[in-house]
Amino acid sequence: MITGKLITFEGIDGSGKSTQIKLLEAEFEKSGISYKTFREPGGTKLSEKIRAMLLDKENIELYSNAESLLFAAARAQLTAEQIKPALTKGECVICDRFTDSTIAYQGYGRGLNINKLELMNAIATDGLIPDVTFILDIDPEKASERMQTEAADRMESGGIDFFQKIRQGYYQIREQNQSRCIVINGEKSQKDISEEIHHIIMERFKKELSCSY
Ligand SMILES: Nc1ncnc2c1ncn2[C@@H]1O[C@H](COP(=O)(O)OP(=O)(O)OP(=O)(O)O)[C@@H](O)[C@H]1O
């Protein structure tokens, strides 16, 4: 039986996902809520190897379908090996990217067929759907300014137009999954965003999370 909560963070590169996850972890620690955090692609030995392949600049010949299947393979391993067992134990699972990244990046960003990607996602997760998804929304120009000192990897070399498409894609995802997805203004201060996210989680899962205090 699955009892834990799966909380996913989405948004374009540099939108503040990792920053907010660190802040949420601190809140969970304060409250004694047990959790595990994973980043996608990654989180298992195999998935980290796949991550290295996907981010490697040498892989410039990687075709879109191959890219999507590699993401799906990494996700399938992570879901079966780590996420489902943790949820079954009643732990909260925080994911830095999950299924929506495939739809936003490969679907809306690269133009692959969204129905097929959704099927691929369903196979990878064996039907597991996040309990809540925070989409950190930010102007791609601003996100890129934030990241200027950080090394650009293959994923980031797509240009502002690519990230505009992904941003719009996330709006579509939100329209189609209104009860699960919450768009957060990622341009606010780290503290304001963190408080908003923490508040939403406690409101939604008050009963389930309070038993671990
Ligand atoms: N609310 C904020 N206001 C200003 N700067 C921020 C904010 N949140 C994060 N940053 C800064 O923006 C940069 C990118 O943030 P972060 O690494 O959390 O984004 P990310 O969404 O995890 O990016 P990636 O997809 O590349 O992993 C970091 O330098 C971080 O300190």
Ligand SMILES: [Mg+2]
């Ligand atoms: Mg990050």
